[in-house]
Amino acid sequence: xxRTTTEAMPxxxxxxxxxxxxxxxxxxxxxxxxxKAFCACSTNFGDPPNSNTCPVCLGLPGALPVLNKKALQLAxxxxxxxxxxxxxxxxxxxxxxxxxxxxKGYQISMYELPLATDxxxxxxxxxxxxxIGITRLHMEDDAGKSLHEGFPDSDKWSYIDFNRCGxxxxxxxxxxxxxxxxxxxxxxNTLKQILEYTEVSDCNMEEGSLxxxxxxxxxxxxxxxFGTKAExxxxxxxxxxxxxxxxxxxxxxxxxxxxxxxxxxxRLWNVSAGRTxxxxxxxxxxxxxxxxxxxxxxxxxxxxxxxxxSTAMPELPAAKMERFTSDYAITPYDAGxxxxxxxxxxxxxxxxKAGAPAKAAANWIxxxxxxxxxxxxxxxxxxxxxxGALADLLKQVESGKITAASGKKVFVTMFETxxxxxxxxxxxxxxxxxxxxxxxxxxxxxxxxxxxNVAKYKSGNExxxxxxxGQVMRETRGQANPQLVNEVLKRVLSES
Ligand SMILES: [Zn+2]
Numbered sequence: 067x068x069r070t071t072t073e074a075m076p077x078x079x080x081x082x083x084x085x086x087x088x089x090x091x092x093x094x095x096x097x098x099x100x101x102k103a104f105c106a107c108s109t110n111f112g113d114p115p116n117s118n119t120c121p122v123c124l125g126l127p128g129a130l131p132v133l134n135k136k137a138l139q140l141a142x143x144x145x146x147x148x149x150x151x152x153x154x155x156x157x158x159x160x161x162x163x164x165x166x167x168x169x170k171g172y173q174i175s176m177y178e179l180p181l182a183t184d185x186x187x188x189x190x191x192x193x194x195x196x197x198i199g200i201t202r203l204h205m206e207d208d209a210g211k212s213l214h215e216g217f218p219d220s221d222k223w224s225y226i227d228f229n230r231c232g233x234x235x236x237x238x239x240x241x242x243x244x245x246x247x248x249x250x251x252x253x254x255n256t257l258k259q260i261l262e263y264t265e266v267s268d269c270n271m272e273e274g275s276l277x278x279x280x281x282x283x284x285x286x287x288x289x290x291x292f293g294t295k296a297e298x299x300x301x302x303x304x305x306x307x308x309x310x311x312x313x314x315x316x317x318x319x320x321x322x323x324x325x326x327x328x329x330x331x332x333r334l335w336n337v338s339a340g341r342t343x344x345x346x347x348x349x350x351x352x353x354x355x356x357x358x359x360x361x362x363x364x365x366x367x368x369x370x371x372x373x374x375x376s377t378a379m380p381e382l383p384a385a386k387m388e389r390f391t392s393d394y395a396i397t398p399y400d401a402g403x404x405x406x407x408x409x410x411x412x413x414x415x416x417x418x419k420a421g422a423p424a425k426a427a428a429n430w431i432x433x434x435x436x437x438x439x440x441x442x443x444x445x446x447x448x449x450x451x452x453x454g455a456l457a458d459l460l461k462q463v464e465s466g467k468i469t470a471a472s473g474k475k476v477f478v479t480m481f482e483t484x485x486x487x488x489x490x491x492x493x494x495x496x497x498x499x500x501x502x503x504x505x506x507x508x509x510x511x512x513x514x515x516x517x518x519n520v521a522k523y524k525s526g527n528e529x530x531x532x533x534x535x536g537q538v539m540r541e542t543r544g545q546a547n548p549q550l551v552n553e554v555l556k557r558v559l560s561e562s
Pocket of ligand 1: 102105106107118119120121122123124232
């Protein structure tokens with residue numbers, strides 16, 4: 067069969083709607099350790115190629131690996147955060163395959179005895195909560211990196227950087243419970259949020275700290291059995307995950323509709339072509355000739371260790387969101403935005419601690435601050451306004467020293483210049499006019515200029531009052547205390 071033509075065939079929405087996709091994700095996250103999984107080499111990203119290597123991670127004969135305690139603690143922490151059951155006894159196995167970036171000739175992983183099993187994660191898609199099963203979490207080490215481009219002789223040679231060899235990873239395997247690309251996106255996003263909150267991984271996708279493989283099959287809705295699945299490898303961005311899944315689902319439906327069969331295989335997402343492409347026929351577990359690693363002791367996780375890790379568990383996103391709504395009386399929506407990342411939640415709490423009123427802080431951060439950061443493509447860790455500086459500004463708005471409108475202007479200048487709110491208010495003369503006498507003088511002048519409108523007001527036209535307020539505000543460049551303006555104008559008008 068000519069696969070290219072069937073792949074390109076557009077499928078009607080009606081045909082698509084008769085099918086459902088079945089998706090499971092395998093997520094690899096790099097553990098946030100200073101050293102590698104089984105040796106003392108640094109995990110620092112971006113160091114000169116091959117500078118962080120030793121006989122252990124290069125797999126030289128006679129070298130003996132020793133498990134990094136911190137890596138195990140982080141893997142246990144992730145397991146607990148994902149509601150997995152830690153197995154008392156787990157074991158490292160060798161996953162044998164040949165690849166130039168794998169000097170040992172095998173990857174150290176866990177096979178029949180993984181670290182933890184039977185977990186779950188709640189995701190929210192379009193307001194609906196869904197529970198996604200997690201089959202297992204196991205530890206493994208990473209391979210090196212082949213560099214196929216970027217050198218003058220890249221047309222002839224490939225280079226290899228072994229710095230990544232032996233970097234500790236966890237692999238988290240979901241049940242095939244996801245049904246749409248949106249659910250897969252939400253799952254990965256929620257998982258990433260939890261791994262970041264617990265400081266298990268920095269989840270930096272550009273640096274390869276978080277990667278995802280997707281198992282995808284389709285079946286007619288209501289069909290009892292799963293279809294044949296294809297695995298799309300190495301999706302290292304949320305966008306690629308969504309696009310690859312959408313493409314793959316449509317490809318498989320098209321194949322079946324045109325009388326073809328989905329082949330079990332491993333595919334790659336070709337970013338520039340916008341399609342998945344076959345990489346190799348799917349390997350099976352037995353192809354890897356797994357066997358227990360004779361150089362490593364079985365992992366025995368005692369209850370005491372689990373309790374220790376559990377006690378030191380940082381607050382999880384869902385708990386933080388609940389605490390924000392109850393402690394700070396902010397809306398669940400605002401709490402959801404503010405707990406989006408731990409860094410943002412920390413920023414908010416630091417501002418409140420520095421004296422900012424919580425509701426105002428929530429509002430300003432969610433609207434003014436995030437919008438400006440988004441415009442610049444920056445995240446909260448790069449915010450030019452420190453939480454304490456924002457708190458100072460909000461205190462001045464709250465106390466009436468400046469109006470809310472002036473506050474927004476001051477905030478823009480703070481954001482652009484890094485100056486303090488007080489300096490900007492003084493330099494630009496933005497202090498709110500709360501002097502009744504001064505406001506009255508202006509109000510009397512405004513009223514005297516518009517006898518027509520005064521007459522209208524006297525004859526019961528309440529709407530014209532807004533005109534007077536507007537005039538006074540204009541005369542004071544928006545700096546008059548609005549409440550005082552209302553009071554004074556009412557009095558002046560009744561007297562005129
Ligand atoms: Zn090493």
